[in-house]
Amino acid sequence: MDSARIAHAVCRASGPYRIEVGGILGPGGVDRGRRDITVLPTGGWKVGRAEDTVSPVLRLPESIAAPALYDAHVHLHPQVRLTDYVRHGIGRIRDLGSTVGADQAVPTGRCCAEPVPDIVLGGPLLDRPGKQRLPFAAPWRDAAELPNLVDAAAERGAAWLKLYDRFPGELVEPAVRLAHDRGLRVTLHPPPGEYRAALDAGVDELQHLACLTPRGDGSRGTRAVLRHWAGRDHGDAWPDLPRGTAICPTLLVQHQLVREAESDWTFPDHAPGWAALWRQLPTAARPWGATQLITARQAVARLSAAIGELDHAGVRWVIGSDTPNPGVRPGRSLWEEMNLLVSAGLGPLRIYRSAAVAPAVAEAGEHPLTFLPRGAFDSGRFSTEPPTATLLHGCLFRPNP
Structure with missing residues (x-):
């Protein structure tokens, strides 16, 4: 893995673990307010109030969860x-x-710490x-x-x-x-x-x-x-x-x-x-x-x-x-x-919905998620800098500066 550019912040082997976010991209738009995303060892995830016993906890209060x-x-x-x-x-690419x-x-990837997006073979x-x-x-x-x-x-x-x-x-x-x-x-x-x-x-x-x-x-x-x-x-x-x-x-x-x-x-x-x-x-x-x-x-x-x-x-x-x-x-x-x-x-x-792996974050799923700044949709223009984090197959990755 190119460790200079991306960090394996939390491994799915640590699951279940939870991520606290400041909102989600739902079917009706951006739903602001705290949400807990529980990440399972299988790589799936579910949205909802997590038990306090679920740890470790990653707090991203200034981010919203969205489909990758x-x-x-x-x-x-x-x-x-x-x-x-x-x-x-980006959690999925199509080779044409x-x-x-x-x-x-x-x-x-050689292991889960080496992130490779899902590849749709053309x-x-x-x-x-x-x-x-x-x-x-x-x-x-x-x-x-x-x-x-x-x-x-x-x-x-x-x-x-x-x-x-x-x-x-x-x-x-x-x-x-x-x-x-x-x-x-x-x-x-x-x-x-x-x-x-x-x-x-x-x-x-x-x-x-x-x-x-x-x-x-x-x-x-x-x-x-x-x-x-x-x-x-x-x-x-x-x-x-x-x-x-x-x-x-x-x-x-x-x-x-x-x-x-x-x-x-x-x-x-x-x-x-x-x-x-x-x-x-x-x-x-x-x-x-x-x-x-x-x-x-x-x-x-x-x-x-x-x-x-x-x-x-x-x-x-x-x-x-x-x-x-x-x-x-x-x-x-x-x-x-x-x-x-x-x-x-x-x-x-x-x-964004047209470019995403799914149109919205549902109650549960297995597809990749990304965590965007809370104002990602407010300015009328997307930042081209890496988002806060990306969840891929249950492992959370964060960009290094």
């Missing part, structure tokens, strides 16, 4: 410290493309057939191989199948059918102009608001996406999504691209190892000129403006950071993504 967060779009990477998710109150999704073992990432351009994309040659790929994903415990933007459009519906037959859901990183057809084919969720563009001239990549959005007028009908469509917008990715491009990809706020990795990516391989920066800033503004339109249309928000894209850090970046959605006009409490 769920980062629904990450890429597990050797440089990512999984403890950084727990440190920032990595060597873990392809064939490596799912990370686990299974293999399926891109184009033939030679793969991404190191963690599953190799395949033709449609005849898809059943075996889906079977293997299900046997590994995957809950999702991710289709990338070069996956053949004519195979989306057969892939969805195979996945659904094996109990997997399907999410898509859509190519230009294909998001409606994918929804008609049964895709369960779309990734990246920035990718929901018209077909245009067929150009792909970051620059083409930004050009589309920079030219979008308020009256444009795209992206036209049916009510109930699940979408993970990942606004932060584009915001951070602009910010880091303005520094000529020096990544001044990040560790040298991350900066070196990100500069290897085609997007950050060379400086952006003044015209491209203007285009990117316009695109970011129009992406934010589209949030309110889509919300009015009744889409369902899935919140994810897309860590570790350039400048996007594990843990902290989910809070930054939530703040961008709040700035776009969505309510803080609603966004």
Whole structure:
């Protein structure tokens, strides 16, 4: 465990133990007033007045208990410290493309003192057939191989199948059918102009608001996406999504691209190892000129403006950071993504519930909890600093300064 960043404050082996808090996030909002949370040796917990004999006692009177967060779009990477998710109150993550999704073992802690968030396995990432351009994309040659790929994903415990933007459009519906037959859901990183057809084919969720563009001239990549959005007028009908469509917008990715491009990809706020990795990516391989920066800033503004339109249309928000894209850090970046959605006009409490492992703290449960400052929902903006503590599988972890 990275003991410099997070401390194992109380072990479940000490249970039952109780945590006194100054309120909870309940079904009707923040319920202020003392609550006792009794943590059981099994890892579960229950809310209610605890017997005075239950000890040890951890007093957090200036904190409210809330369901921990769920980062629904990450890429597990050797440089990512999984403890950084727990440190920032994230108890569950969903891997949507990595060597873990392809064939490596799912990370686990060596003991309960080494916190690893619950990992929802996205299974293999399926891109184009033939030679793969991404190191963690599953190799395949033709449609005849898809059943075996889906079977293997299900046997590994995957809950999702991710289709990338070069996956053949004519195979989306057969892939969805195979996945659904094996109990997997399907999410898509859509190519230009294909998001409606994918929804008609049964895709369960779309990734990246920035990718929901018209077909245009067929150009792909970051620059083409930004050009589309920079030219979008308020009256444009795209992206036209049916009510109930699940979408993970990942606004932060584009915001951070602009910010880091303005520094000529020096990544001044990040560790040298991350900066070196990100500069290897085609997007950050060379400086952006003044015209491209203007285009990117316009695109970011129009992406934010589209949030309110889509919300009015009744889409369902899935919140994810897309860590570790350039400048996007594990843990902290989910809070930054939530703040961008709040700035776009969505309510803080609603966004928190959309991003959490559960909508509220019930009378009892087993899912992770996080302990937030009592005023966490009062200012209209979330702090990006680590919360007071996180309860994961019955062990309580606190961030070190």
